Amino acid sequence: MSTPLMSTPTPSVVEAIKAASRRLRGTLVESLADPLTGSIAEADTHLIKFHGSYQQDDRDLRDERRLQKLEPDYSFMIRTRLPGGVVTPQQWLKLDAIATNFANGTLRLTTRQAFQFHGVIKRELKSTLRAINNALIDTVAACGDVNRNVLVAANPQQSQAHAAVYAYARQISELFLPATRAYYEIWLDEKKVAGNGEEVEPIYGSNYLPRKFKIAFAVPPVNDVDVFANDLGFIGIVENGVLLGFNVTAGGGLGATHGDANTYPRLADVLGFITPGQAVAVAEAVVTAQRDFGNRSDRKRARLKYTIDDRGPGWFKAEVERRAGFSFAPVRAFGFEHNGDRFGWTEGEDRRWHLTLRIEAGRIADHDGAPHLKGLREIAKVHRGEFRLTPNQNLVIANVAQTERAQIESLVTTHGLDGYLYSTPLRLNALACVALPTCALAMAEAERYLPQLLLKLEELLERHSLSDTPIGLRISGCPNGCSRPYLGEIALVGKAPGRYNLMLGADARGQRLNTLYRENIDEAQILHALEPLLASYARQRFSGEAFGDFLLRTGVVAPKARAAIAIESETTT
Amino acid sequence: MSAEPIRTLVPLPEEKTGLLLRLVDGLDQAALQWLSGYAAGLATQAPLHPRETPALAAVESSPQQQLTIVFGSQTGNAKRLAETLARDAEGSGLAVRLLRADAYPLRELKSERLLYVVISTQGDGDPPDDARGFVEFLSGKRAPQLAELKFAVLGLGDSSYAKFCVTGAEIDARLSELGATRLFARGEADVDLDTVAKPWLQRALTSARETLKSSLPSATVTPLRPSRAAVVWTRERPFAAEVLINQRISSRAASKDIRHIELSLAESGLSYEPGDALGVWPTNPPELVDAIVAVTGLDARTAVAHDEQDLPLADWLLTKRELTRLSRPFVVAHAARAGNADLDTAIATPDAFARLLADFQVIDLLHTFSAAWDAQELIAALRPLTPRLYSIASSLKAVDDEAHLTVAPVDYAAFGRNHVGAASHFLSNRQIDGKVPVFIEANERFRLPQDTSRDVIMIGPGTGVAPFRGFLQERIAVGAKGKSWLFFGNPHFRNDFLYQIEWQRALKRGELHKLDLAFSRDQAHKVYVQHNIRRRGRELYAWLENGAHVYVCGDATHMAKDVHAALRDVIVEHGRRSQEDAEGYLTRLAADRRYARDLY
Ligand code: SRM
Ligand SMILES: Cc1cc2nc3c(=O)[nH]c(=O)nc-3n(C[C@H](O)[C@H](O)[C@H](O)COP(=O)(O)OP(=O)(O)OC[C@H]3O[C@@H](n4cnc5c(N)ncnc54)[C@H](O)[C@@H]3O)c2cc1C
Ligand SMILES: Cc1cc2nc3c(=O)[nH]c(=O)nc-3n(C[C@H](O)[C@H](O)[C@H](O)COP(=O)(O)O)c2cc1C
Numbered sequence A: 001m002s003t004p005l006m007s008t009p010t011p012s013v014v015e016a017i018k019a020a021s022r023r024l025r026g027t028l029v030e031s032l033a034d035p036l037t038g039s040i041a042e043a044d045t046h047l048i049k050f051h052g053s054y055q056q057d058d059r060d061l062r063d064e065r066r067l068q069k070l071e072p073d074y075s076f077m078i079r080t081r082l083p084g085g086v087v088t089p090q091q092w093l094k095l096d097a098i099a100t101n102f103a104n105g106t107l108r109l110t111t112r113q114a115f116q117f118h119g120v121i122k123r124e125l126k127s128t129l130r131a132i133n134n135a136l137i138d139t140v141a142a143c144g145d146v147n148r149n150v151l152v153a154a155n156p157q158q159s160q161a162h163a164a165v166y167a168y169a170r171q172i173s174e175l176f177l178p179a180t181r182a183y184y185e186i187w188l189d190e191k192k193v194a195g196n197g198e199e200v201e202p203i204y205g206s207n208y209l210p211r212k213f214k215i216a217f218a219v220p221p222v223n224d225v226d227v228f229a230n231d232l233g234f235i236g237i238v239e240n241g242v243l244l245g246f247n248v249t250a251g252g253g254l255g256a257t258h259g260d261a262n263t264y265p266r267l268a269d270v271l272g273f274i275t276p277g278q279a280v281a282v283a284e285a286v287v288t289a290q291r292d293f294g295n296r297s298d299r300k301r302a303r304l305k306y307t308i309d310d311r312g313p314g315w316f317k318a319e320v321e322r323r324a325g326f327s328f329a330p331v332r333a334f335g336f337e338h339n340g341d342r343f344g345w346t347e348g349e350d351r352r353w354h355l356t357l358r359i360e361a362g363r364i365a366d367h368d369g370a371p372h373l374k375g376l377r378e379i380a381k382v383h384r385g386e387f388r389l390t391p392n393q394n395l396v397i398a399n400v401a402q403t404e405r406a407q408i409e410s411l412v413t414t415h416g417l418d419g420y421l422y423s424t425p426l427r428l429n430a431l432a433c434v435a436l437p438t439c440a441l442a443m444a445e446a447e448r449y450l451p452q453l454l455l456k457l458e459e460l461l462e463r464h465s466l467s468d469t470p471i472g473l474r475i476s477g478c479p480n481g482c483s484r485p486y487l488g489e490i491a492l493v494g495k496a497p498g499r500y501n502l503m504l505g506a507d508a509r510g511q512r513l514n515t516l517y518r519e520n521i522d523e524a525q526i527l528h529a530l531e532p533l534l535a536s537y538a539r540q541r542f543s544g545e546a547f548g549d550f551l552l553r554t555g556v557v558a559p560k561a562r563a564a565i566a567i568e569s570e571t572t573t
Numbered sequence B: 001m002s003a004e005p006i007r008t009l010v011p012l013p014e015e016k017t018g019l020l021l022r023l024v025d026g027l028d029q030a031a032l033q034w035l036s037g038y039a040a041g042l043a044t045q046a047p048l049h050p051r052e053t054p055a056l057a058a059v060e061s062s063p064q065q066q067l068t069i070v071f072g073s074q075t076g077n078a079k080r081l082a083e084t085l086a087r088d089a090e091g092s093g094l095a096v097r098l099l100r101a102d103a104y105p106l107r108e109l110k111s112e113r114l115l116y117v118v119i120s121t122q123g124d125g126d127p128p129d130d131a132r133g134f135v136e137f138l139s140g141k142r143a144p145q146l147a148e149l150k151f152a153v154l155g156l157g158d159s160s161y162a163k164f165c166v167t168g169a170e171i172d173a174r175l176s177e178l179g180a181t182r183l184f185a186r187g188e189a190d191v192d193l194d195t196v197a198k199p200w201l202q203r204a205l206t207s208a209r210e211t212l213k214s215s216l217p218s219a220t221v222t223p224l225r226p227s228r229a230a231v232v233w234t235r236e237r238p239f240a241a242e243v244l245i246n247q248r249i250s251s252r253a254a255s256k257d258i259r260h261i262e263l264s265l266a267e268s269g270l271s272y273e274p275g276d277a278l279g280v281w282p283t284n285p286p287e288l289v290d291a292i293v294a295v296t297g298l299d300a301r302t303a304v305a306h307d308e309q310d311l312p313l314a315d316w317l318l319t320k321r322e323l324t325r326l327s328r329p330f331v332v333a334h335a336a337r338a339g340n341a342d343l344d345t346a347i348a349t350p351d352a353f354a355r356l357l358a359d360f361q362v363i364d365l366l367h368t369f370s371a372a373w374d375a376q377e378l379i380a381a382l383r384p385l386t387p388r389l390y391s392i393a394s395s396l397k398a399v400d401d402e403a404h405l406t407v408a409p410v411d412y413a414a415f416g417r418n419h420v421g422a423a424s425h426f427l428s429n430r431q432i433d434g435k436v437p438v439f440i441e442a443n444e445r446f447r448l449p450q451d452t453s454r455d456v457i458m459i460g461p462g463t464g465v466a467p468f469r470g471f472l473q474e475r476i477a478v479g480a481k482g483k484s485w486l487f488f489g490n491p492h493f494r495n496d497f498l499y500q501i502e503w504q505r506a507l508k509r510g511e512l513h514k515l516d517l518a519f520s521r522d523q524a525h526k527v528y529v530q531h532n533i534r535r536r537g538r539e540l541y542a543w544l545e546n547g548a549h550v551y552v553c554g555d556a557t558h559m560a561k562d563v564h565a566a567l568r569d570v571i572v573e574h575g576r577r578s579q580e581d582a583e584g585y586l587t588r589l590a591a592d593r594r595y596a597r598d599l600y
């Protein structure tokens, strides 16, 4: 048996921190109690991620405060663990209260179906986490080098299949929870058991994973979860409402570093088909293989995608099969139509109704004339189904009886939540990551820039009579790609304040990466670059041809090697 | 599926892992990166001395024979190149010191003889974070003339950015503008660093060898201070100090706009000790002068001769008379003219008179009780302007010929008008370059212990903290062995933690030993410094018994009394004394100059 890690170079600093952390405890308790700073000890900033929180600071104020001889305005972002993004109205009301009492008055829906709170100060961090747990939601492993929030197709229509897939997602989410009691001790005052601090981590081991790990469950024909962007994916194969099993994908991931060719976005490989009962074993096999073979010295090269590229997909598949104790069956045919959401009311197989609302950049706040936070609070007070967060930062008011539609609809209208009715497809499908002012890694604006950019692009589309054509726009404040920009037909990836790389030519189904078209350009240059392309698209496209596909066909962008999922048959079974 | 391979990941014995963790705890990114580079250097058997730490910056050789390399780096490129250069230069026998820009003691720039700067450009043509202060200083007006300096600059950048390598270019141009001699042309390294960097580094090494070999030990002795100016500046003859910095130091969310003001005493011959105050002669707000002229119906240009001076009315009001503080004689004189029954009653009732003096400024009195004044009589009746005192928040040993102040604004609404305090308003609104008439007000009763091994306890909430900034600078500069303990308080941690990053840095470096904070409005119940004094009573008493000196500065009306009572309680409780004995204990401390207060 190979022991590949024996020969690896020095482990990264984070590895040492994890190893010595007494199972993620570190000095968090001391850090929280330190009254001299709003921050926590450097080593603890790595550990707190495993508890679902990031130390941040208001970057708008950073320079100003430095001159004021004040430390940065530290605060904490908190992310929930919420497989499939499902919450009850009762939970919603509690989360809403937390946003108002402890955070910056907003709820942020993420691209991985979670809630984020921003701006919680250290002194109130513990109370906030307690309040979240009080809503029967936790934040364990929402961040850190572990399995993250498991995505599940929002998919309200296929209720039976959704329920089946959702059950597996939950099971896997629980399976990969760290065993340490650190979270419960530090935040929820659980009594320490004797000899604690070295709990056995049966799956993760003492160093946890080399890097974050992401799992998604997709249900064709919609690829809202962008399954190929995940380390591990399960594509549900459903026949007559029955879940037959999954095609398994592995090695997806989008993060990259500007100017470092060793890092790149990569779409997952499709390994083969398994029955539902085999899902857990496969998941464990993939995660433990990554645990044992992932790169622990260079965090930029530590995701599963690099492990697979470094050792070869053939080796990887064999390793997974060896660990799982069975082989994959041949890939089943499947087909994705798009990776967006289905807005408005839809009726499920079970005759229940679902309303998908557009939430711009996932930010729920009380805007002038559009009190969204309040509106959803009012809805939560009367709604009897559940809320589902979509992987595209939107919100489904799910499971509404026919008789209750009117009431919900009127609350939606009076609180200005009915934007989905009036928006261009461009606006409906646009994604923007958080970026400034909270994200420590942002190089340019994203969420805050989206509204302005949309207006300009809408103007451009209108000039070319393309207002009704769906075009996928995604903007990220840096190359980490949190809004999955490399899968956008048009994408902006931040490089410096006001400057972006313009990426073009992804398909609208999450199966083909886009390509760099112009580097490091500003808004005027972006619009200038897009104008002629949109003009010729308007004139020369085939019927139903998507913008990304058109750019590829006409040679505006060249296809990248290994940048598209090769799927033999495009028809669903 | 065993987890065995993972254990081997940390190839350190357990106790070393613990040490590593303690070592890295609290280090910032730059330090961590440096550390990893250091370890990597060790691993390749190329020992590199950790010269980046300030302690090691003290190279035995004088600046004349030494090469200083300063780098500014965001992602480590410039740092790596600078380290290479340092290693090579050291290898060829030169005395080298290598410093990250934010660790560079800016005061030493003027005595520098050979300087290389390796710096990248970030953001949209901005300096890297670690070099912001350095660049600000260089480009600012306080940058010294550098006629004796030889230098060269290597800029790093990425030519896909509009502002390619501009930071390097700016520094290069500025050094030359300050009179320094450019040894050879600036390098501009693109993302393919070595193409430009390699030859530049080679050139830098050669030039350094030549320059340092040829420089003879300086034969002249440069005096540490400029020779004493002929004029002696006093209260009556204040020095016009130039404003170097006027910086808000409470956050934008804070209710008070607290200012940190740095004044230049250069060429004045003025010097001070920590604990001294600076006297400031304000100019009254021009709007207030206008308002007074308007309400009295006088002509601002009217010449008024008084006290052997002949000035227009407006000038009298601006610079010679108190307008923001009311005096008894003026109220009496005004009442005589106003013939107002209410005012007459107020004057006749001691309580009411006191309240009137506290609540009214001159303008309020003129508005509320109208009376006729002529210019001459008005100037004769108004009280002459008096200077205000501000604790000096610096030590000459740390800031050269500057004096720093911490100024709280007096700013309130009354009688439907905004009111300000003359001096705090004047200071807060001074522009850089503006002049402030100042003098030194010595305070022999508020002095650090002569014996620097004594501990000091400093209690200074609000702007009361000002002198303690000077105290600490002094104790650091003289290498005091005694410990320092600061009690500070203000409304909010996030907004009003005055000089927060300076205290944090001092704590981290072991220069300040204890810091107790009371942010009154951060929790449901109010917490003040006196609460912390009581809470930490046992230890505080032990310090006192061990010979510590106690200092209290700031608000005289409430704080000083509350703190005094808290100290007495501590002595009662932990010294097992009666109230009277505890009071006697404090009296003795004061007599021994170990309990000193500076209150206002
Ligand atoms: C909130 C969210 C974006 C959003 O607008 O919705 C987000 C926000 C952040 N991401 Fe992300 N990521 C989010 C989805 C993603 C995705 C999309 C996805 O998973 O489908 C990706 C690309 C897929 C992938 O992982 O490859 C993504 C790739 C990254 C990376 C790059 C990882 C890499 O392998 O290189 C980082 C940086 C890192 O890990 O070092 C990052 C780091 C971050 C951090 C935590 C910044 C940090 O490390 O300091 C951002 C916090 C910003 C803030 O102020 O809130 N985030 N991040 C998404 C939260 C998901 C969740 O609920 O768990
Ligand atoms: C030794 C010493 C050290 C000092 N150190 C400092 C220091 O470090 N920092 C610092 O900021 N100050 C310090 N002071 C105080 C300083 O000298 C001034 O007194 C202060 O800045 C106010 O002066 P001013 O000219 O701005 O206001 P003035 O013009 O003197 O006063 C304005 C008038 O407004 C009145 N007033 C003020 N507030 C209100 C209110 N809310 N409602 C109604 N009336 C009000 C006052 O009674 C006064 O009559 C120190 C004082 C001393 C004696
Ligand atoms: C966000 C960002 C902004 C940048 N802006 C500029 C720029 O305006 N001009 C430039 O010449 N280089 C720019 N660069 C490139 C860097 O200067 C270059 O990568 C350099 O090698 C970094 O050196 P360092 O690691 O020492 O900081 C930028 C890099 C980043 C990451």
Ligand code: SF4
Binding pocket: A433, A434, A435, A436, A439, A440, A441, A442, A443, A446, A476, A477, A478, A479, A480, A481, A482, A483
């Ligand atoms: S893409 Fe970059 S800027 Fe945007 S949230 Fe992710 S890490 Fe931050």
